[in-house]
Amino acid sequence: MAKLKIFVKTLIKFRVAILVLLALLMSLAGYQTIDKLKIDNSLTIWFLEDDPSYKAYIDFQEKFGSDEIYVAMFPVDNALSEVVNNKLKALTEDIERLPYVKTSFSLAKAKYPLYANGNIQFLELYNSKRSEKGLKSLFSKLPNVTSQLVSEDYKNLFFYVQLNPTPTIETKRKAILGEITSAVEHHFSEYHLTGPPVLNEAYSKGIYKESLLFGVLTVLVITILLLFLLPSKRYLLVSLLSVAIPVSLLFGIIASMGFALNMISMLIPTILMVYSVSDAVHIINIYHKEGISNSIKDKVDLISIAVRKSLTPCFYTTLTTFVGYFALFLSPLPAFKNMGILTCVGLLLSFLLVYVITIIGFSFMSLNFEKAKPVLILQSINQTKFIDWINTFTTQYKRTITVSFTTLLLLGLYSVTKVRIDTRSLDLLAEGKAKQDLRIVENQLKGSSRLQLNVSTKNGESILSREALRQLEDFQNKLEENPLITAPVSIVNIKSFLQKRSPVLFQNNVLESKIKATLSSVDTNDNSFFKLFSEDFSTAGITLSLPEMTTSELEKILVDIEQDFKTSFKTNDFNLKINGFAVVFAQLNKFILETQFKSFFAAFFVAFICLLIFIRSVKTTLLVLIPNILPLAILAIAMSLLDIPLDVSTAMITPIMLGIAMDDTIHLVYKYRRSKTISGSSKERIDDAMHYTGSALISTTIALVGGFLIIASSATPSVSDFGVLCAVTVAIALITDIFYLPALLKQFDK
Helix, strand or coil: CHHHHHHHHHHHHCHHHHHHHHHHHHHHHHHHHHHHCEECCCHHHCCCCCCHHHHHHHHHHHHHCCCCEEEEEEECCCCCCHHHHHHHHHHHHHHHCCCCEEEEECCCCCEEEEEECCEEEEEECCCCCCCHHHHHHHHHCCHHHHCCCECCCCCEEEEEEEECCCCCHHHHHHHHHHHHHHHHHHHCCCCEEECHHHHHHHHHHHHHHHHHHHHHHHHHHHHHHHHHHCCCHHHHHHHHHHHHHHHHHHHHHHHHCCCEECCCHHHHHHHHHHHHHHHHHHHHHHHHHHHHHCCCCCHHHHHHHHHHHHHHHHHHHHHHHHHHHHHHHHCCCHHHHHHHHHHHHHHHHHHHHHHHHHHHHHHHCCCCCCCCCCCCCCCCCCHHHHHHHHHHHHHHCHHHHHHHHHHHHHHHHHHHHHCCECCEHHHHCCCCHHHHHHHHHHHHHCCCEEEEEEEEECCCCCCCCHHHHHHHHHHHHHHHHCCCCEEEECHHHHHHHHHHHCHHHHCCCCCHHHHHHHHHCCCCHHHCCCCCECCCCCEEEEEEEECCCEHHHHHHHHHHHHHHHHHHCCCCCEEEEEECHHHHHCCHHHHHHHHHHHHHHHHHHHHHHHHHHHHCCHHHHHHHHHHHHHHHHHHHHHHHHHCCCECCCHHHHHHHHHHHHHHHHHHHHHHHCCCCCCCCCHHHHHHHHHHHHHHHHHHHHHHHHHHHHHHHCCCCHHHHHHHHHHHHHHHHHHHHHHHHHHHHHHHHCC
16 A cells, blocks of 8 residues: 555656646647558458468459459440440540559440451441441340340440559559549449449448547547536546547557558447546546545545555456457457457556546545535436345345346357358448449349359360360359359350351361360450450359349358359369459358357456456356356347347457456456455345445446447448447346346355
């Protein structure tokens, strides 16, 4: 205690210098945040660079072209109008002059093959000299290609822009989108623009706006709640500084170290602010209670007592919350790893600074503890009477409470097996123009995401033999039967077209070498948007489109494709490689499941060890842990009943909630546990602990629920689900702490 007093006196002595230093650090952090903070919601945040599927995806882009493809749809009166197609040609010229564009594809560039005099010639698919009837007849012979150029009713034109593969795409995405949009608007007044680059930029904009909105709303809600929860308005400034300073410094660190915000880390400010105010409320609550009980003690003594009595429980609550977030580092997903590490840094800053700020704040106050009252009071609520009622209730009905809550726990554990693991990409995007355009385009095009299938011979020979082409055709026919696969394009389409117009070319008496030579000449620069062959002709490519869908649907499609390949090809002679973003995105379910198991069990194990050290009784530790599992069990019941899946947002919920749920428990158990100064029956000790910490538990839970409800207001469905589930779980954690935990301890901790 003597050393603690010296520490308190030292802080008070240099309080002005410390405040000046904190002000300078906040200014520097603010400058770094404004100048350097970035938004990055790219694929790299979800996959490690050495992940095989991610490496395969990067290799695919380098060899076959980026699938960073813009898709534009132009509503027109007649897609076959010469005026409209002249505008399309002018747009093509403007777009292809841009340095980062690899190629474009539309009716302005599309060509069809014509076999004449033993050679393949390419003619423009659209020719203004042809009659409209003749054009439609020609289009009908290449349905998989032309369906991606014009809509069925010829009232919409489609235009594609493929970017060059580059590692710097994220830093230039906004500028690229701006230039492409300007070029489109110059030629077409009405358009719908979508594709992965557009959606990614929409994610980033939404993240930036919501992170700012969440920050402002959190400060506002916390301020209003504190006016009800704090014993005096004099504590308000101390509490708000305890929230603002750690968050400001953390963001300065994030920006200066080059980290970027994403749809996961955008939640850090709200979570950290709510956590910081919870610790501040506990310290203030203890300081005020001690001020009432020890009116003869001087300020240094009161502050020292408040620090001593709050330090141990606050340390352990910080530790368990720290463990919950640090467990995310075990996730294979970089977004979760960064979220865990950055939040842990913020928690350490908050824990250290909340004591510095409260000690200095208390030193400036002259307060009549007896007469102090909250600024806003709910006259109908008497916390002391409410806690008396809880203590009486948990004593009289301890067996009933124990049986009821334990039954609910078992039901929740069963419900865990019923929770789906799935991510819908559209749930990661808020409502707005980008989402509306995507729906409009997909309604006409039936797909906006690209998938590339590469079928290759194992011996390296040409895939243009009669037998290989027959198997390839059988494979593509099966793909076209899949309702979620749109318009596969490969050499099969070209062969079919040539066969209808020049049947003599594919008669049985024609040499195979002639067929190979003819078909190999099809893959030219004019067809670079669809990569038909590898350079040595040992690999044939099939390009197909997929609509936006869930990861489970993607997994099924990939399995179906593999199965169709096995039933079409002699797998001893041929290989299949599936490439594209969809393949990588489909891996998320596996990573989410891995995140759940690793992070939860790591957090649970470390939390058990921390509680055991804290309580020093295995029996009591187990009794204390059970109520902290119940909120997660009820969470599983809610997710299974409401059909809310574990996705990229909710995947981190269990370790985080385990850490936060234990905070109130630790404050209760700190006052309850047996020690030289705490004695009596389990009933007497838990009732006394409820009276001492009950008001602070209720206050911090209200603050936490308020913070998570702010997240629940997100326009992004996945983030909103995360906020709602966290708010419900925190509220249930309080209920279990004030009912289930006391009942268990009164029943079994003899």
